[in-house]
Amino acid sequence: xxxxxxxxxxxxxxxxxxxxxxxxxxxxxxxxxxxxxxxxxxxxxxxxxxxxxxxxxxxxxxxxxxxxxxxxxxxxxxxxxxxxxxxxxxxxxxxxxxxxxxxxxxxxxxxxxxxxxxxxxxxxxxxxxxxxxxxxxxxxxxxxxxxxxxxxxxxxxxxxxxxxxxxxxxxxxxxxxxxxxxxxxxxxxxxxxxxxxxxxxxxxxxxxxxxxxxxxxxxxxxxxxxxxxxxxxxxxxxxxx
Ligand code: ATP
Numbered sequence: 475x476x477x478x479x480x481x482x483x484x485x486x487x488x489x490x491x492x493x494x495x496x497x498x499x500x501x502x503x504x505x506x507x508x509x510x511x512x513x514x515x516x517x518x519x520x521x522x523x524x525x526x527x528x529x530x531x532x533x534x535x536x537x538x539x540x541x542x543x544x545x546x547x548x549x550x551x552x553x554x555x556x557x558x559x560x561x562x563x564x565x566x567x568x569x570x571x572x573x574x575x576x577x578x579x580x581x582x583x584x585x586x587x588x589x590x591x592x593x594x595x596x597x598x599x600x601x602x603x604x605x606x607x608x609x610x611x612x613x614x615x616x617x618x619x620x621x622x623x624x625x626x627x628x629x630x631x632x633x634x635x636x637x638x639x640x641x642x643x644x645x646x647x648x649x650x651x652x653x654x655x656x657x658x659x660x661x662x663x664x665x666x667x668x669x670x671x672x673x674x675x676x677x678x679x680x681x682x683x684x685x686x687x688x689x690x691x692x693x694x695x696x697x698x699x700x701x702x703x704x705x706x707x708x709x710x711x712x713x714x715x
Pocket of ligand 1: 515519
């Protein structure tokens with residue numbers, strides 16, 4: 475199987491009323507890559523994830539997944555994505571099970587009830603399956619968001635600070651899910667401020683600073699100590715980009 479060019483981002487720019495959040499991003503990932511993306515506050519990481527997730531339109535540039543262009547083939551493009559972001563995309567008046575069944579039906583999953591049951595088990599929410607999401611703690615909502623993101627069996631997972639709000643046990647659970655999903659040759663892009671977790675999980679590591687991808691390397695060639703040192707310089711804004 476040809477794994478190259480699985481995700482192709484070319485010349486991506488985004489301005490919000492005069493603020494240049496992304497200033498020309500080019501990025502190509504192979505199928506099965508796990509990119510951990512770091513960067514200071516305001517670097518443009520969430521903007522990038524939201525654009526790939528089709529939640530935000532770029533000012534210019536293109537994004538393709540498996541040769542489906544986000545603008546030319548939006549349905550095919552979206553069908554391949556799973557997203558975990560600051561927004562939970564959950565309906566608070568519905569139970570955990572109803573949320574998952576709703577999304578499974580939306581994506582045309584053949585047996586939504588079975589899919590919901592499977593995913594509730596996977597994220598450890600079976601005992602609260604029939605409670606309304608409005609009564610869920612933040613961590614429980616995050617667990618359910620993880621299940622929701624997996625409902626369509628996505629080949630590309632976009633994760634924006636997925637560890638936020640998770641307790642120790644849920645964090646360990648998420649790390650092991652991500653290892654499993656990566657092992658299944660899914661492609662993952664994860665934005666995180668957690669250097670240790672990000673480096674552990676990744677096959678590639680990137681740094682976004684002031685709207686540009688200023689660093690991109692194979693994880694294998696990175697010494698964690700040196701990386702931390704280099705990254706701190708970006709956090710302090712030392713290198714001019
Ligand atoms: P953080 O690590 O703090 O989450 P980030 O790297 O995810 O930051 P973004 O949220 O993508 O950064 O923001 C990039 C830039 O775009 C910032 O200057 C921010 O103020 C600006 N920005 C983001 N969203 C909007 C918006 N809706 N309207 C105007 N400016 C915005």
